[in-house]
Amino acid sequence: PRSITTEAVTPSSSMKDSFSKYAEYLNQFNDKRERVVKASRDITINSKKVIFQVHRISKNNKDEVLEKAEKDLSTVKDQHIARLVNELQGTDFWKLRRAYSPGIQEYVEAATLCKFCTAGTLLNLDEINAMLLPLSDPSSEPLQINILDYILGLADLTGELMRLAIGRISDGELEYAEKICRFVREIYRELTLVAPKMDDSSDMKTKMDVMLQSVMKIENACFSVHVRGSEYIPLIGSDDASYTLLGVPDFE
Amino acid sequence: PRSITTEAVTPSSSMKDSFSKYAEYLNQFNDKRERVVKASRDITINSKKVIFQVHRISKNNKDEVLEKAEKDLSTVKDQHIARLVNELQGTDFWKLRRAYSPGIQEYVEAATLCKFCTAGTLLNLDEINAMLLPLSDPSSEPLQINILDYILGLADLTGELMRLAIGRISDGELEYAEKICRFVREIYRELTLVAPKMDDSSDMKTKMDVMLQSVMKIENACFSVHVRGSEYIPLIGSDDASYTLLGVPDFE
Amino acid sequence: AAVEKQFDEFRHRLEESGSLRDRIRAVATEIESTTRIMHSSLLLIHQSRPIPEVLEKAKTQIDVLKQLFSQLGEIVRESPGQYYRYHGDWRTEAQQVVSLFGFMHWLETGDLIIHTEVEEKLGLNASEFGLDVEDYLIGICFMSNELPRYVVNQVTAGDYDCPRKVLKFLTDLHASFRLLNLRNDFLRKKFDGMKYDLRRVEEVYYDVKIRGLASNGDPKGDQTIQET
Amino acid sequence: AAVEKQFDEFRHRLEESGSLRDRIRAVATEIESTTRIMHSSLLLIHQSRPIPEVLEKAKTQIDVLKQLFSQLGEIVRESPGQYYRYHGDWRTEAQQVVSLFGFMHWLETGDLIIHTEVEEKLGLNASEFGLDVEDYLIGICFMSNELPRYVVNQVTAGDYDCPRKVLKFLTDLHASFRLLNLRNDFLRKKFDGMKYDLRRVEEVYYDVKIRGLASNGDPKGDQTIQET
Amino acid sequence: AAVEKQFDEFRHRLEESGSLRDRIRAVATEIESTTRIMHSSLLLIHQSRPIPEVLEKAKTQIDVLKQLFSQLGEIVRESPGQYYRYHGDWRTEAQQVVSLFGFMHWLETGDLIIHTEVEEKLGLNASEFGLDVEDYLIGICFMSNELPRYVVNQVTAGDYDCPRKVLKFLTDLHASFRLLNLRNDFLRKKFDGMKYDLRRVEEVYYDVKIRGLASNGDPKGDQTIQET
Amino acid sequence: AAVEKQFDEFRHRLEESGSLRDRIRAVATEIESTTRIMHSSLLLIHQSRPIPEVLEKAKTQIDVLKQLFSQLGEIVRESPGQYYRYHGDWRTEAQQVVSLFGFMHWLETGDLIIHTEVEEKLGLNASEFGLDVEDYLIGICFMSNELPRYVVNQVTAGDYDCPRKVLKFLTDLHASFRLLNLRNDFLRKKFDGMKYDLRRVEEVYYDVKIRGLASNGDPKGDQTIQET
Amino acid sequence: AAVEKQFDEFRHRLEESGSLRDRIRAVATEIESTTRIMHSSLLLIHQSRPIPEVLEKAKTQIDVLKQLFSQLGEIVRESPGQYYRYHGDWRTEAQQVVSLFGFMHWLETGDLIIHTEVEEKLGLNASEFGLDVEDYLIGICFMSNELPRYVVNQVTAGDYDCPRKVLKFLTDLHASFRLLNLRNDFLRKKFDGMKYDLRRVEEVYYDVKIRGLASNGDPKGDQTIQET
Amino acid sequence: AAVEKQFDEFRHRLEESGSLRDRIRAVATEIESTTRIMHSSLLLIHQSRPIPEVLEKAKTQIDVLKQLFSQLGEIVRESPGQYYRYHGDWRTEAQQVVSLFGFMHWLETGDLIIHTEVEEKLGLNASEFGLDVEDYLIGICFMSNELPRYVVNQVTAGDYDCPRKVLKFLTDLHASFRLLNLRNDFLRKKFDGMKYDLRRVEEVYYDVKIRGLASNGDPKGDQTIQET
Numbered sequence A, B: 001p002r003s004i005t006t007e008a009v010t011p012s013s014s015m016k017d018s019f020s021k022y023a024e025y026l027n028q029f030n031d032k033r034e035r036v037v038k039a040s041r042d043i044t045i046n047s048k049k050v051i052f053q054v055h056r057i058s059k060n061n062k063d064e065v066l067e068k069a070e071k072d073l074s075t076v077k078d079q080h081i082a083r084l085v086n087e088l089q090g091t092d093f094w095k096l097r098r099a100y101s102p103g104i105q106e107y108v109e110a111a112t113l114c115k116f117c118t119a120g121t122l123l124n125l126d127e128i129n130a131m132l133l134p135l136s137d138p139s140s141e142p143l144q145i146n147i148l149d150y151i152l153g154l155a156d157l158t159g160e161l162m163r164l165a166i167g168r169i170s171d172g173e174l175e176y177a178e179k180i181c182r183f184v185r186e187i188y189r190e191l192t193l194v195a196p197k198m199d200d201s202s203d204m205k206t207k208m209d210v211m212l213q214s215v216m217k218i219e220n221a222c223f224s225v226h227v228r229g230s231e232y233i234p235l236i237g238s239d240d241a242s243y244t245l246l247g248v249p250d251f252e
Numbered sequence C, D, E, F, G, H: 001a002a003v004e005k006q007f008d009e010f011r012h013r014l015e016e017s018g019s020l021r022d023r024i025r026a027v028a029t030e031i032e033s034t035t036r037i038m039h040s041s042l043l044l045i046h047q048s049r050p051i052p053e054v055l056e057k058a059k060t061q062i063d064v065l066k067q068l069f070s071q072l073g074e075i076v077r078e079s080p081g082q083y084y085r086y087h088g089d090w091r092t093e094a095q096q097v098v099s100l101f102g103f104m105h106w107l108e109t110g111d112l113i114i115h116t117e118v119e120e121k122l123g124l125n126a127s128e129f130g131l132d133v134e135d136y137l138i139g140i141c142f143m144s145n146e147l148p149r150y151v152v153n154q155v156t157a158g159d160y161d162c163p164r165k166v167l168k169f170l171t172d173l174h175a176s177f178r179l180l181n182l183r184n185d186f187l188r189k190k191f192d193g194m195k196y197d198l199r200r201v202e203e204v205y206y207d208v209k210i211r212g213l214a215s216n217g218d219p220k221g222d223q224t225i226q227e228t
Ligand SMILES: [Mn+2]
Pocket: A109, A156, A157, A159, A160
């Protein structure tokens, strides 16, 4: 019996040629995306471990704890970020940004936290990027963390600094906490002007709200130590003027 | 100067011992979860490729297309599901279910689709699970796909069958489409009684709605072919009774 | 002060990229408005105006588009390696361009416009500022959505050979798409829609066929589409 | 028919697991209600009732809980290898039990109850039906939340030695938790809360100290908590 | 003591109403599960099984439902004047029952089941424990949603007279609903949805009619819809 | 005192605007209910009742609407220059009125009702209390949504000339809308929907044409759409 | 005709219950506005105005409320046995009334207002139109939320005996609530919140005590909370 | 032709209002960016920089804002009587301006900025282009949200008199707002939030007072809040 429909189930060869090119392109690209996602997950999980290591500091073990954290951090860089760099070699970094952005943000969070604890300063984007340079093949354009991921990581940093500040107050390191407070306030203030200019500012808006909460938590903790400390002198009348509530003469 | 706070930054040794055990447990467990997630992603992406391969069938290339699909499917099993089995060896399969469930569901979708196309029947859970048995070390409990993941995969299968049916009608294989229609209707009907009993039935409720949409899309397509075909005889008055609209005498 | 300096620089750079984006959006809006005019001209095809006349009118916009894409390319090249950062701001418009060019090309030649042909018509250079492959494919799906309507209106106007030609073309196109492993949900959804276009064209072809209206009853192996 | 048979079996199995879940929920509800009674008894500690009296009353519920967990274990064991399938249905209750046992244990001994001790008290057997480690840890965080309130009320009632003891304990506990690499967001959030408990207890300790009310001004190296 | 006494009484009353609600939910769950079985049987209608056979199977559940509603009524009557306090706990199920009974009744008689007929079939007594009017109306809307699918499948199976009958029925039903002044609530939304059912059935009737498949075979000038 | 005085005044003003809004909402609700009745009458057109009869019934509501809009205008004029402050409270209703008037006008004359004609029928005065242009356009889009249904039902009832007329009207209307530069808003979305109405009417015209049912009976070479 | 008759009746009944609900909402709005005025007067307590003066002003609204509840009762009684059908429309307001009456009663007498006392003050008759027990309990929880603020402000104003009294009251209230078996619902959530009120009051009492500000001036060994 | 003419005119009018809106949005964006700079300067107040220095820096933006609002006014006046048509496009920005001006005014004078003062500072003229009352009120609520943080940081920096002053201000402000009859809208929600600001400031004042840190140094019997 006849059939009405066309029998041409195989497309014309020129069309087929074009489409096998498209198909190959899509296959390779999707595979690469998968590898990038996996590298990003590894960067995230190992950066989180570095952050936890930092939270293990107390008054008397700073050096050893931070030394280990820095070591772990460079392992993250050398092992996992290196993998990412390798994958992205030669592609437009922006095309796969959504696939690796979470890992990079967490790495920024860990790296800036370490730096603040060791040096008391903000690790600049240029400094981080300089550290990444050796990972790239000199012949192709090196992977550089973009402003957006750096800022998003920084926004999360303030949450970790809040935890650090509460811990430091418990350990009697009030000045350390106040230093964190000033630092976080400064970051917050700077970001108020930068946040609305981000590519996707709605995410950042939420992060700004959370950041303000963190700032206020530190401020409230400092307030509380302050008013409580005020009772010391009138009641005890000690002549030991350095006897503040949770004095930390050994900080720095 | 004295400090009021305790200096005991190191916990008492017995407490520390317990907690290092907890810490080790959590570290190992989280690492395992990461590896399971990655295996699951690989299973997903490769099962999706199998599904696309199946959609490449047309009236004249069924055997070769399906042969390749089946081959690819067993590669998914031997390479990626085997990895999963290896990771899960000896752990409670339910503990990490959320980490591997997406991959398993996609695999079920691919496997049942292949089976329907080759044999016209539903691949049973027991049959799939029997195929997985050789992957497990005989000494430990073998990984078996649970009912829930099987049913969730089956629910997605109906979407693929809908695509297949529309394609078959285009290719003139009306009977094939009607066969799919009956098959999908049966699955839908069976699932109406099963769905509300699922562990998390809210997810399933959405899938049931989508499934009904798929059933109706096939029914509408069959309806449309039917009413259009009805015009043939009165107008042409041909004596060739087998000359139906999109007759597919060569199907089966 | 170091902190302040860094953030000053950030603000500066973000403002720069913000203004870049504004300029991109401005060009994209013009592209959009040009494609609307082009589409408007092409719509007359559904009222059975002669193809050459319709195409001629639509083609007057090609140079405008070429010009706009050249502007777009220049803007994007100011920020090297960041094509995909701003991609989302013009991709819908690019897909629409592909769809229209594809339809016009098909009307003229009966063939599918290929990726590099679109780039060429727009004066794009793949190594610097090219057309994304997925955008090309999505645009082709949009083009396919226009075909059933075209066929219906052509038959209404008495052109009974049209369904056969469109059916041949769409069958080939559909088969080609099946070679792809799609991941992107949007593209996959668009491709699913192509199945329905194909079905609709088949139905029209059938309607014409059973009434003996088709000029040539045998659709097999016919390669005469290009002859038109 | 094969399909039908399979689905019949599915329905059967799902009904089974559904009814299993119902039975688990029923036991969990009883556990919840027993822990409420226990908690209610323990609350009297905030009104400065003598510890032995309070504990005695609370302890009467331990056997009830043991009994209920034994029922739970039996039900769960009916479905081997699926502990974690139903885990979500009783974990909140288990955490609450850990919290209460931990508090009672601390009141009695000054020490942290450890994971296996909780299992023992509940008659659990880790190899068959044990206590999940995360549940244990979350329960311990809940316990920590009770301590500031306890300290405040004890000082109000004139027990000025309490802040020192609690501070020592909580400092140790906090240091121990820092050894963990937490991933689970809920547990991490709970652990963050422990920091605030610690701070509050410090504040009370400070209040007592500067007023010369603490029995022993020197908190260093004190291991006398157990002596109470 | 007055306070204590009061709280004793409260506990008592809350437990009572809590357990009442539990019992209602238990019966409602059974109703739900029975309607599912019924629905599942009715689904066979789409596979062109003979109506009597399909109905017979579905009808076996009517007695079960009657029994369950009698239980429900008894429970609710324990708490006189509080029908609407617990109404929310079974209304979805009641609407589903109406929908199914309505569909079966229509299959059998071609007529709309009326409110009192549903009550009768369920053994309800409006003065004591009746069927809420809104629930009846919502259930009828649900029934309407089933009709387009039924029509499509009937035509595919060769029953070309079905669209006309359904269209007549749905047009009347829609007109009846329009007489109501509906508030902007759930019922209104459901009723607005009925418009789409009507439109779909009109389209199917159109498809059949234009091809001369409708029973009178003559696509021209047929006015028989109005004549019925 | 300045503060106190300020807040006194604020209270006064807020109460005033609150009550104004309440009154507007009350009138809008009545408009809504009147348009429902009108719509209900017009629906009979789908059952092939004679146009004059249907229109006559619907027209009885025009005076009611005029009266209500006059009330609305008076209320709004109490607060000069604040038309757009309260606009959101009645615009949906105004759009519905446009849609119905437009449909009736088309049934009567075959032409599009124009903006000033609607204002006139409602007794509105553009300089004081007019009809917003966007509301007019949205209402026209709603009217277009009714046309495919009308065509389908007319053909079913044997009026084979209807599709050609509606297609001509809708093609022109669509072309007119294309002249507007619409922003990406609600109106644009509604207009995009009009494309589907047009396509559906083309399909019905095709169905009629290919079966030789169109008035001139000849499916070949008919160019009569353009000739009109 | 049976169908038509049925729908006529439905329309009638739905209109009736719709208008009933409107009237209930209107009264509830007035209740809400009266409780706002009452609350506003009571707020002065936080600025240390003398209790009698504050209460006197607030009490002027009691009669208004009584009047409104009497209206409410009349409306609801029009539709016997349907108290709970409309209950959701006024329950938030009723809870607010309980909260305010409870606070006033406590300020005056130091005791908890009991359920029947609220009914009495509102002129309600439990057998006809009473106060729902859950609403009473939720209202009491709202009242408890006000107490920490009251204590803080009283201490600031120099009333150091207040924390002890409030703590006693709240401890008792909390213990009473613990006797109830609450379901996992809104009331349970509100009750869980009461714990925080209690904790805050304990903290204030602690602050006062440790500084020797409590009336008996002696921070040591004071057991007077229990003695009261 | 009437239709064509009509659509020509529509295109014209829609383009006009579209471009007006674009220009308004452009100015609003600049206002937003200016208020950000202002806000950023004001944030230094939390780091205990001297008030005059902080204010001076912030004030440099006032003229910029005045200038921008003058532009805004000019644009809006082009379209008389349509203030509220475009109001939504700049109201968030206006609220933010009110909030900042209110905070600065309070820092300078201790008083609430009143509505006309804001208009004056912005060079607005109520009769032509004024500040909407609701925007003013919402802005004041935003300002209130800043106060608790300010008080906490001032106390930390050693200014113990600040809580008393802020509490006085906020209590008065809250009382003023209570006089308004707010609808259940955005403003009402913002106002409800003010209660939490008030409560937090009360707590800070309490903390300072109970430790004898308040200016008069005497924690007992101080009634000076009321005396002001
Ligand atoms: Mn983090």
